[in-house]
Amino acid sequence: MDAVQDEAAGKRARGLDRAFEILDFLRQKRQALKPNEIAAQIGAPRSSVYELVNLLLQNGILEFTGGEGRVYLGRKLYFLGAAYENHFDFTRECEAALEQLADETRETAQFCMLDGNRYTVVRMREGARPFRISTDVGQSVPIPWTASGRLLVAHLSDQEILNFIPPQDFRLPNGEWLEPQTFIAEVRQAEREGLFTFNSIVDSFTHCFAVPVRGEEGHAAATLCLVTPRDDGIANRDRYLDCLKKAAAGLDHAPSRPKRT
Amino acid sequence: MDAVQDEAAGKRARGLDRAFEILDFLRQKRQALKPNEIAAQIGAPRSSVYELVNLLLQNGILEFTGGEGRVYLGRKLYFLGAAYENHFDFTRECEAALEQLADETRETAQFCMLDGNRYTVVRMREGARPFRISTDVGQSVPIPWTASGRLLVAHLSDQEILNFIPPQDFRLPNGEWLEPQTFIAEVRQAEREGLFTFNSIVDSFTHCFAVPVRGEEGHAAATLCLVTPRDDGIANRDRYLDCLKKAAAGLDHAPSRPKRT
DNA sequence: ATCACATGTACGATATATTGGACACAAATG
DNA sequence: CATTTGTGTCCAATATATCGTACATGTGAT
Numbered sequence: 194m195d196a197v198q199d200e201a202a203g204k205r206a207r208g209l210d211r212a213f214e215i216l217d218f219l220r221q222k223r224q225a226l227k228p229n230e231i232a233a234q235i236g237a238p239r240s241s242v243y244e245l246v247n248l249l250l251q252n253g254i255l256e257f258t259g260g261e262g263r264v265y266l267g268r269k270l271y272f273l274g275a276a277y278e279n280h281f282d283f284t285r286e287c288e289a290a291l292e293q294l295a296d297e298t299r300e301t302a303q304f305c306m307l308d309g310n311r312y313t314v315v316r317m318r319e320g321a322r323p324f325r326i327s328t329d330v331g332q333s334v335p336i337p338w339t340a341s342g343r344l345l346v347a348h349l350s351d352q353e354i355l356n357f358i359p360p361q362d363f364r365l366p367n368g369e370w371l372e373p374q375t376f377i378a379e380v381r382q383a384e385r386e387g388l389f390t391f392n393s394i395v396d397s398f399t400h401c402f403a404v405p406v407r408g409e410e411g412h413a414a415a416t417l418c419l420v421t422p423r424d425d426g427i428a429n430r431d432r433y434l435d436c437l438k439k440a441a442a443g444l445d446h447a448p449s450r451p452k453r454t
Numbered sequence: 455m456d457a458v459q460d461e462a463a464g465k466r467a468r469g470l471d472r473a474f475e476i477l478d479f480l481r482q483k484r485q486a487l488k489p490n491e492i493a494a495q496i497g498a499p500r501s502s503v504y505e506l507v508n509l510l511l512q513n514g515i516l517e518f519t520g521g522e523g524r525v526y527l528g529r530k531l532y533f534l535g536a537a538y539e540n541h542f543d544f545t546r547e548c549e550a551a552l553e554q555l556a557d558e559t560r561e562t563a564q565f566c567m568l569d570g571n572r573y574t575v576v577r578m579r580e581g582a583r584p585f586r587i588s589t590d591v592g593q594s595v596p597i598p599w600t601a602s603g604r605l606l607v608a609h610l611s612d613q614e615i616l617n618f619i620p621p622q623d624f625r626l627p628n629g630e631w632l633e634p635q636t637f638i639a640e641v642r643q644a645e646r647e648g649l650f651t652f653n654s655i656v657d658s659f660t661h662c663f664a665v666p667v668r669g670e671e672g673h674a675a676a677t678l679c680l681v682t683p684r685d686d687g688i689a690n691r692d693r694y695l696d697c698l699k700k701a702a703a704g705l706d707h708a709p710s711r712p713k714r715t
Numbered sequence: 716a717t718c719a720c721a722t723g724t725a726c727g728a729t730a731t732a733t734t735g736g737a738c739a740c741a742a743a744t745g
Numbered sequence: 746c747a748t749t750t751g752t753g754t755c756c757a758a759t760a761t762a763t764c765g766t767a768c769a770t771g772t773g774a775t
Contacts, residue, residue: 204760205732205733205734205759205760205761206733206734207469207509207732207733207761207762208468208469208470208732208733208762209469209470209473209506209509209510209513210509210513211733212470213513213515213530216534217530217534219537220533220534220537223537223540223541224541227751227752227753228752228753229751229752229753230751233751238733238734238735239734239735239752239753240733240734240735240736240754240755240756241732241733241734243753243754244732244733244734245470245733248468248470248471249470252470252471252474252570253569253570254474258541258542262752262753265538265541266534266537266538266541267538268538268567268569269474269478269569269570270531270534270535270537270538271535271538271539272481272535272569272574272592273477273478273481273527273531273534273535274531274532274533274534274535274536274538274539275535275576275592276480276481276484276527276531276592277526277527277528277529277531277532277535278532278535279484279591279592280484280485280519280526280527281519306529308514308529308530308533309513309514309530313533315533315536330536330540331533331536331537331540465730466729466730466731466762466763466764467763467764468731468732468762468763469732469762469763472763488721488722488723489722489723490721490722490723491721494721498764499763499764499765500722500723500764501724501725501763501764501765501766502762502763502764504723504724505762505763505764522722523722523723
């Protein structure tokens with residue numbers, strides 16, 4: 194519904210929201226930070242951050258690490274994440290699919306999902322020529338920057354897409370502005386064709402292939418992608434797409450199916 | 455400090471604490487539940503639980519699954535847990551150690567840690583005779599019930615141990631009462647010897663071996679364990695302990711060492 | 716039909732969590 | 746030496762989150 198909640202000025206933030214904002218921020222930074230630094234960088238009152246950090250420390254959600262009072266994500270989060278992974282048991286099948294893709298194509302293969310209203314690489318298998326991939330596993334990236342993004346929002350209406358994606362995420366990394374209507378047209382095209390491919394707009398030398406992995410609700414719960422050198426990708430387009438579709442078929446309905454019961 | 459905080463009557467619970475209580479409860483249950491059921495089973499006001507569940511749903515911390523409005527741990531927790539695992543990169547080395555133990559002993563090997571003030575099996579490798587192990591991976595268990603428990607609290611003073619472990623956890627599964635002083639004596643013995651072994655008090659047919667894996671602070675951050683049939687365990691005691699110590703030495707200082715930086 | 720129960724929603728009262736600002740201290744900077 | 750910056754703690758004010766209660770619904774039992 195309200196994708197952006199922190200727009201009103203002079204309003205107090207809810208502790209829970211702030212807490213998860215802190216956790217997400219630490220995940221993005223991927224390093225331990227002092228409460229003071231966190232407060233400054235997320236633009237939250239220092240006293241609130243100190244209070245919340247202490248609460249989270251007591252719960253094992255955060256841990257002291259790196260010295261100097263720095264904190265990072267805690268063990269409890271690992272346990273909770275492991276329980277999620279155990280329930281929605283996509284990991285094993287996912288790894289097998291990536292393995293298969295890597296074997297057949299020798300290219301870099303990725304398993305991607307939405308993280309809130311952004312895109313993230315959940316698992317990756319490096320290809321035979323491991324060139325520098327621009328997005329690391331676990332980093333969240335604006336949806337419009339990625340081929341997978343076209344598939345992951347395809348179940349939403351045009352208006353829902355516009356509400357869902359933060360407006361500033363249509364600003365591409367090279368500074369250009371991607372017209373939302375252009376993006377939506379690509380989404381609809383991807384939806385019809387059941388795939389999306391393009392020359393990456395994050396770098397200037399890769400071609401990206403994405404196909405949907407469908408969940409219980411029938412829409413794309415995740416995607417499988419290949420990231421290839423541009424020449425290679427264009428030369429092997431049909432074969433690569435076949436490999437992707439085959440691998441995705443093996444995962445379909447898996448990501449949201451409980452392990453048992 | 456204050457291990458038990460929900461003792462005072464007529465006091466409001468803090469949303470954050472309640473929220474993580476809900477998450478932990480779902481993890482213990484390992485299944486999706488309706489908000490109503492959660493409220494009833496953790497003894498929290500229904501209106502509060504509905505409010506919190508909705509907040510957590512909006513944040514992706516919880517997800518609808520299983521129909522009928524049931525909720526379970528969400529994808530965001532998986533991402534946060536993965537970030538923790540990536541930072542404190544014990545997984546790879548841990549798996550190798552378990553593999554090695556399983557090869558050398560053919561017995562069930564476990565990697566265990568504290569989860570707050572209880573004990574949990576983080577990873578397990580089934581042995582050649584996979585009999586029914588009483589504790590599953592991810593379930594949390596009273597510290598006094600386990601061999602590892604003796605090692606995991608050994609860095610605390612006697613008084614700290616008593617404050618740390620919930621009093622009711624000294625009630626053993628067979629109904630007997632384990633005198634805290636007896637437990638503490640065993641803790642000190644384990645600390646001196648750098649190991650603890652006993653016939654399991656959870657079941658009646660296994661023998662347990664535990665050795666510490668030391669973290670940066672020098673005390674047991676985790677343990678490696680073997681769970682064996684009693685005869686086997688007693689017959690091979692010395693060899694098994696050697697295997698454990700060797701494997702633990704390979705992990706020492708690893709659990710809390712960042713991958714890089 | 717009547718009752719009991721499970722489930723979800725709505726709302727007001729009040730206990731309290733969030734917040735800005737003051738304070739203390741150390742370290743860096745001029 | 747004076748000043749600025751970074752860090753953490755403490756405190757009171759008030760906006761609001763929590764919680765009891767009431768209400769609405771569906772379902773199954775008696």
